[in-house]
Amino acid sequence: MNISKRVNAMQFSPIRKFNPMAIEAEKNGKKIYHLNIGQPDVETPECFMEAIRNFDEKVIAYAESGGRPELISAVIDYYKKYDIELEPSNMIVTNGGSEALSMAFLSLLNDGDEVLIPEPYYTNYSTFALMAGGIVKPIPADASKGYAYADRENIEACITPKTRVICCLEPGNPTGNVLTLEEMKVICEIAEKHDLAIIADEVYREFVYDGRTPVSFGQLSEYADRVIIVDSVSKRFSACGARIGLLISKNKEFMSGCMKIAQGRLCVSTVDQIGSAALFRLPDSYYEEAKAIYCGRRDAVVEELRKIPGMNVVVPAGAFYLTCALPVEDIEDFLTFLLTEFEDNGESVMFAPAAGFYATPGKGKNEIRIAYVLKEEDMRRGVELIRLGLEAYNKKLGK
Amino acid sequence: MNISKRVNAMQFSPIRKFNPMAIEAEKNGKKIYHLNIGQPDVETPECFMEAIRNFDEKVIAYAESGGRPELISAVIDYYKKYDIELEPSNMIVTNGGSEALSMAFLSLLNDGDEVLIPEPYYTNYSTFALMAGGIVKPIPADASKGYAYADRENIEACITPKTRVICCLEPGNPTGNVLTLEEMKVICEIAEKHDLAIIADEVYREFVYDGRTPVSFGQLSEYADRVIIVDSVSKRFSACGARIGLLISKNKEFMSGCMKIAQGRLCVSTVDQIGSAALFRLPDSYYEEAKAIYCGRRDAVVEELRKIPGMNVVVPAGAFYLTCALPVEDIEDFLTFLLTEFEDNGESVMFAPAAGFYATPGKGKNEIRIAYVLKEEDMRRGVELIRLGLEAYNKKLGK
Numbered sequence: 001m002n003i004s005k006r007v008n009a010m011q012f013s014p015i016r017k018f019n020p021m022a023i024e025a026e027k028n029g030k031k032i033y034h035l036n037i038g039q040p041d042v043e044t045p046e047c048f049m050e051a052i053r054n055f056d057e058k059v060i061a062y063a064e065s066g067g068r069p070e071l072i073s074a075v076i077d078y079y080k081k082y083d084i085e086l087e088p089s090n091m092i093v094t095n096g097g098s099e100a101l102s103m104a105f106l107s108l109l110n111d112g113d114e115v116l117i118p119e120p121y122y123t124n125y126s127t128f129a130l131m132a133g134g135i136v137k138p139i140p141a142d143a144s145k146g147y148a149y150a151d152r153e154n155i156e157a158c159i160t161p162k163t164r165v166i167c168c169l170e171p172g173n174p175t176g177n178v179l180t181l182e183e184m185k186v187i188c189e190i191a192e193k194h195d196l197a198i199i200a201d202e203v204y205r206e207f208v209y210d211g212r213t214p215v216s217f218g219q220l221s222e223y224a225d226r227v228i229i230v231d232s233v234s235k236r237f238s239a240c241g242a243r244i245g246l247l248i249s250k251n252k253e254f255m256s257g258c259m260k261i262a263q264g265r266l267c268v269s270t271v272d273q274i275g276s277a278a279l280f281r282l283p284d285s286y287y288e289e290a291k292a293i294y295c296g297r298r299d300a301v302v303e304e305l306r307k308i309p310g311m312n313v314v315v316p317a318g319a320f321y322l323t324c325a326l327p328v329e330d331i332e333d334f335l336t337f338l339l340t341e342f343e344d345n346g347e348s349v350m351f352a353p354a355a356g357f358y359a360t361p362g363k364g365k366n367e368i369r370i371a372y373v374l375k376e377e378d379m380r381r382g383v384e385l386i387r388l389g390l391e392a393y394n395k396k397l398g399k
Numbered sequence: 400m401n402i403s404k405r406v407n408a409m410q411f412s413p414i415r416k417f418n419p420m421a422i423e424a425e426k427n428g429k430k431i432y433h434l435n436i437g438q439p440d441v442e443t444p445e446c447f448m449e450a451i452r453n454f455d456e457k458v459i460a461y462a463e464s465g466g467r468p469e470l471i472s473a474v475i476d477y478y479k480k481y482d483i484e485l486e487p488s489n490m491i492v493t494n495g496g497s498e499a500l501s502m503a504f505l506s507l508l509n510d511g512d513e514v515l516i517p518e519p520y521y522t523n524y525s526t527f528a529l530m531a532g533g534i535v536k537p538i539p540a541d542a543s544k545g546y547a548y549a550d551r552e553n554i555e556a557c558i559t560p561k562t563r564v565i566c567c568l569e570p571g572n573p574t575g576n577v578l579t580l581e582e583m584k585v586i587c588e589i590a591e592k593h594d595l596a597i598i599a600d601e602v603y604r605e606f607v608y609d610g611r612t613p614v615s616f617g618q619l620s621e622y623a624d625r626v627i628i629v630d631s632v633s634k635r636f637s638a639c640g641a642r643i644g645l646l647i648s649k650n651k652e653f654m655s656g657c658m659k660i661a662q663g664r665l666c667v668s669t670v671d672q673i674g675s676a677a678l679f680r681l682p683d684s685y686y687e688e689a690k691a692i693y694c695g696r697r698d699a700v701v702e703e704l705r706k707i708p709g710m711n712v713v714v715p716a717g718a719f720y721l722t723c724a725l726p727v728e729d730i731e732d733f734l735t736f737l738l739t740e741f742e743d744n745g746e747s748v749m750f751a752p753a754a755g756f757y758a759t760p761g762k763g764k765n766e767i768r769i770a771y772v773l774k775e776e777d778m779r780r781g782v783e784l785i786r787l788g789l790e791a792y793n794k795k796l797g798k
Contacts, residue, residue, distance in 0.1 A: 001563075001596045001626050004531070007506045010663070037461075044459040052670060053452045059642040060443040062436075095494045095642070098664040106530060107406045111510065127663030131505060133532065164400075197400045226400050241459040241669030243494070243642075248761040257406040264409070264526030269668040270640030271451060286536070325762040 007381070010127050014356025021339040022350050032339070033374070033382035038173065038320065040373040042238040042293060045286065051278035052271050063267040066259065067093025071273045074280035075231075075246060081284075084218040089255065092247045093264050093273060097203050097232035100247035102128040104228050105165075107257040108197050109134035114162040116147040118355035120323060120364060122173045122201075133341075137163070138359050143325060143367070146314045147175035150183035152190060159194050164196045166191055168217070169201040171208055174323045174357045174369040176207050176298075176316020181215045189225040198223070201230040203245075206287045208318040209295045220275040224250040235320075237279040238290070242275040243269060293385065297372040297379050304383035308390060322370045323354050326390065331366055334393055341396075342389045349385035409526050420738040420748050431738070432748040432781035433563060437572065439718065439772040441637040441692060442687065450677035451670050462666040464579075465658065467493025470672045473679035474630075474645060483617040488654065490670060491646045491661050496602050496631035499646035501527040503627050504604035506563075506656040507596050508533035513561040515595075518546040519722060519756035519763060521572045536562070537758045542766070544573035545713045549582035551589060552763075555791070558593050565590055566599040567616070570607055573756045573768035575715020576698075577607050587622040596653075597622070600629040603718040604670045605686045607693045608694045611716060623649040629665025634719075636678040637689070642668060643675040693719045696771040696778050703782035707789060719767045722753050725789065730754065730765055733792055738794075741788045 012256050015036055022032050046053050066072070072088045079086050092099040101124075109115070111133035117125055120139030139158050141149035149155070155166070166187060171178045180188075184200075191198050200217035208214055217227045229248040234240040249255055298315075301322055305313045310327040328334045331353045338348050354367035368386075414435055421431050455734045471487050471625070478485050484686070493499040500523075508514070510532035516524055518537030528535050538557050540548035554565070565586060570577045578586075583599075588599050599616035607613055615624045628647040633639040647655055697714075700721055709726040727733045730752045737747050753766035767785075771778050 001507070001594060001650070001653070003506055003652055003656040004509050006531075008728060010656075012562040012659055013662045039458075039461055044522075048459060049454070055448070057436075058442045059440060060638045062438050062639040068555075095667075096665060099494075102664070107402055108400070110405075111532075122707045124665075127659065131530075131660070131663075133510075160784075172439050191440045195400060206562045209545075239459045240461040241666065243666070243668045251400070253402055254400070256621075257409075260406060260409040260411055260526065263412045263415075264523045264530075265501070266495060267640065267642070268494075268672050271670055271674075272668050273734070275670075345650060383421060390481040 006130050006133065010130050011123070015352050016125060018335055018339060018350065021336065022076065025339050025348065029346065030343055031347045031363055033201050033347065033378060033385060035370045035374070035382045036350045036352045038235070038373060039240055040238045040320070040369045041375060042091050042290065043283055044239045045237060045279060045282055046080050047278040047282065048237070048242065048275040050238055052275045055271060055274045059207050060270055063270050063273055065267050067091065067268065068270065068273045068277070069175045071277040071280070074149070074277040077219070079279045082217070082219060084216060086248065090248055090250055090257055093268050094245040094247050095268055096234060096243040097176060097201065097245040098128070098232050100230040101199070103200065103261050104134035105129055105134055107254060108164055111301045112162060114160060114164045115167055116158050117165060118172070119359060120174050120354055122169055124357065125167060126247065129378050136359055139173065143213060143265045143314060143323070144332060144398070145257070147177045147323070149221065150179055151184055153375060154185070155190055163194065164350055165197045166199065167199040171204040171318025173204070173319055174321045174352070174354060175314070176319045177329065178212060178318035179394050181219065183218050184215065186225070187222055188217070188220050191226050192223065197226050199228045203230065203232040203235050204319040205354055207291060207294055209291070209298065210317065211231060212317060218248070218315055226251065228254065231275045237278060239276070241270045242276055244272050251285045267304060294372065295306045297374070297376050298322070300376045300379050301370060301372050301383055304380050304387070308387045322365055325366045325370055328366060328390065328393065331368055338389045342392050344385060344388050347381070347385060349382045349389065351386070400510055405529050405532065406723060407535065408529050410522070413522060414751050417734055417738060422514050424738050428745065429652070429742055430746045432746065432777060432784060434773070435749045435751045435779045436771045437770045438632070438639055439637045439719070439773060440774060441689065443677060444636060444681055446677040446681065447636070447638055447641065447674040449612070451674045454670060454673045458668055462669050462672060464661045464666055466490065466667065467669065467672045467676070468547070468615060469678070470676040472553070473676040477679045478593060478617070481615050481618060483615060485647065489649050491645055491657055492667050493644040493646050494646040494667055495642040496523065496600065496629050497523065497527070499629040499644045500598070500600065501522065501530055501720060502646055502657045502660050503598050503629070504528055504531035505660060506653060509564055511561060512563045513559060514564045514566055515554065515557050515562060516566045517571070519573055519753055520757060521568055522755055524566060525758065535758055540574070540576070542722070544714060546576045546722070549578055549585055551585055554589055558572070562593065564596045564598055566598040566600065569664065570603040570717025572603070573720045573753060574713070575718045577611060577719050578716035580618065583614065583616050584619055587616070587619050587626070591622065597627050598627045602629065602631040602634050605635060606690060606693055607717040608690070608697065615735060624651065624745055624788065627653065632678050634673045636681070638678060641671045641675055643671050672701045693771065696773070696775050697721070699775045699778050700769060700771050700782055703779050703786070707786045715768065719771050721771065722766055724765045725767055727765060727789065727792065730767055736795070737788045738793050741791050743784060743787050746780070746784060748781045750785070
């Protein structure tokens with residue numbers, strides 16, 4: 001009884017090995033500011049639980065494999081705001097954005113096929129690609145260029161005869177990079193030229209700052225046949241535990257393939273769909289308020305980071321993550337120091353070492369990802385603790 | 400942009416092509432008795448929605464990838480009734496039994512590996528095996544022998560160097576076959592001899608009739624290292640729309656592989672886990688009542704079927720399905736007749752053609768599967784409509 005090659009090739013969450021240290025520190029009474037996970041402390045809008053509490057069907061029955069009608073209709077109305085006209089057959093409700101991604105990869109990849117993803121990228125893409133027998137090939141996106149990557153030459157240099165998909169998480173995790181509609185068009189043109197599918201993971205769509213207007217690959221209707229949108233309620237509505245995602249495409253053959261998988265796993269949680277239908281009916285003011293909260297947190301993080309000598313901070317344009325290099329050689333060693341040795345008034349801090357977001361060996365060794373998902377004052381204190389920790393760490397190293 | 404070979408090899412639900420006929424008939428005012436799907440009309444125990452209504456966390460946050468502690472602890476207590484001692488690390492809460500099956504296949508199969516499954520079998524196993532690059536090889540289980548299959552020679556004749564897994568759905572869908580603990584032991588011995596894993600899909604565990612005691616592969620502790628139990632709240636608690644399943648095994652390497660996939664998809668619905676924890680705490684009387692309901696329905700179906708001349712009914716020992724041959728040559732033609740031409744007092748009936756549950760071409764062409772999930776009087780009327788339909792069909796064919 002052996003474990004399959006594909007699962008052997010998968011990685012555990014890169015933060016996993018630091019969790020026991022954090023748990024140990026917390027057990028010993030140290031307060032840890034968790035800047036390491038994308039779990040916002042923002043309350044889920046009340047309408048989610050309200051809709052569920054009012055749900056009164058006596059039998060919690062299978063939902064339709066493609067999704068319950070009230071949720072589909074709410075999603076169709078939501079997308080109208082972006083001038084994207086959808087029909088029920090254009091979407092499948094999934095177990096979070098995660099299942100939408102794995103369905104898309106399973107439908108598009110044969111063994112050994114390649115998926116292009118700008119690097120650094122959300123680690124779990126590799127797991128989903130491996131599940132489908134595929135391989136992630138990174139598109140380089142250097143911090144020195146503000147993590148921009150949507151350059152024709154830069155992308156085309158990565159395309160091989162095995163490339164099938166370009167996958168863009170926009171706004172991005174872990175860099176907070178945001179594409180303009182013009183940049184999206186460039187990517188569509190490349191996809192058209194090389195006959196690639198585009199997986200546009202737009203779960204942070206509304207979280208763009210500094211006066212930017214949210215955009216979607218779905219708005220480029222001339223490329224609709226090769227665009228696949230992945231969406232989710234998790235981040236947009238601070239409802240990460242409601243496992244409701246969406247797989248959206250106007251490509252009939254693709255959707256038909258995905259529907260076979262959807263029928264196989266029967267359906268998605270009935271009550272989560274009921275609650276999520278209410279979330280998609282929230283007024284525009286909800287998005288403005290949520291955006292203001294995250295933008296305030298971002299600004300606080302940037303301001304505090306800039307107090308660290310020698311820091312070069314790329315201000316993220318969207319999502320709720322920031323990736324930056326710290327003036328240390330080995331981030332993992334520094335994080336271990338923060339969790340096991342350092343404290344300031346009984347407090348310390350945890351972030352995600354960014355190396356876990358790189359597929360290219362050796363990259364990201366001095367970078368960290370901060371998720372700005374906690375209250376502004378907590379974010380400030382968290383970054384302050386990084387700064388104080390750095391001072392103590394350098395002193396320890398005799399620098 | 401092409402669809403992957405694996406998804407091309409998958410089938411749509413075999414009942415799919417008859418759904419439009421049923422919808423059309425219902426639109427025209429005909430009442431259709433749906434004996435075709437395993438969606439019980441039994442009410443979900445109140446405690447499910449009650450627990451959810453009382454859930455008052457303000458942020459619907461990610462659950463642990465392996466499952467929320469209150470559900471895991473309820474499941475551990477439930478299994479104690481079977482003398483199966485579990486630890487939290489022995490289980491992963493999944494999106495229904497479906498995800499548990501696909502995780503298990505992904506962790507155990509390499510491309511071209513074979514999974515043995517007694518035939519006829521639950522169609523979606525093929526989808527899950529194909530997702531993992533595997534192939535289902537049927538173990539023959541003839542109606543003439545009451546669909547029994549747990550015979551050493553019968554099983555060993557199917558084993559090849561590519562066989563990795565024996566998959567047993569017990570009690571079974573679509574036949575209602577139930578293994579004794581002795582038969583389970585024979586299967587374990589075969590698995591041990593040929594180094595195979597056993598996937599024991601026991602979602603109908605308590606639904607065994609005629610004085611049988613529910614049993615589990617988990618009780619054969621000497622084989623624990625190769626037994627993987629798939630479980631779910633769907634059928635046991637008539638909560639099909641609560642997508643809560645379980646993957647259970649004491650094999651550490653296997654569980655560690657599955658945990659990588661579980662971390663990739665982050666977690667399972669928080670509110671469904673809250674509700675399901677309450678379901679697993681239901682008293683023993685719940686199981687007795689549910690069993691009595693389904694047993695009554697089974698007896699009604701058998702009694703009505705025996706009124707059809709020339710019928711040979713294998714009385715199912717468990718689950719809530721019955722598979723039998725009808726005295727017609729082409730079941731699909733007969734079902735089309737029932738939905739489009741036949742009616743009795745404005746009513747007709749739908750069942751699942753059993754051919755869809757066979758991987759072997761040509762098998763099951765004159766067999767049907769009945770799900771006895773409706774009220775007793777509805778089940779009686781449904782089977783009566785099959786009998787009256789048969790008379791009308793034979794008259795039409797000039798027999």
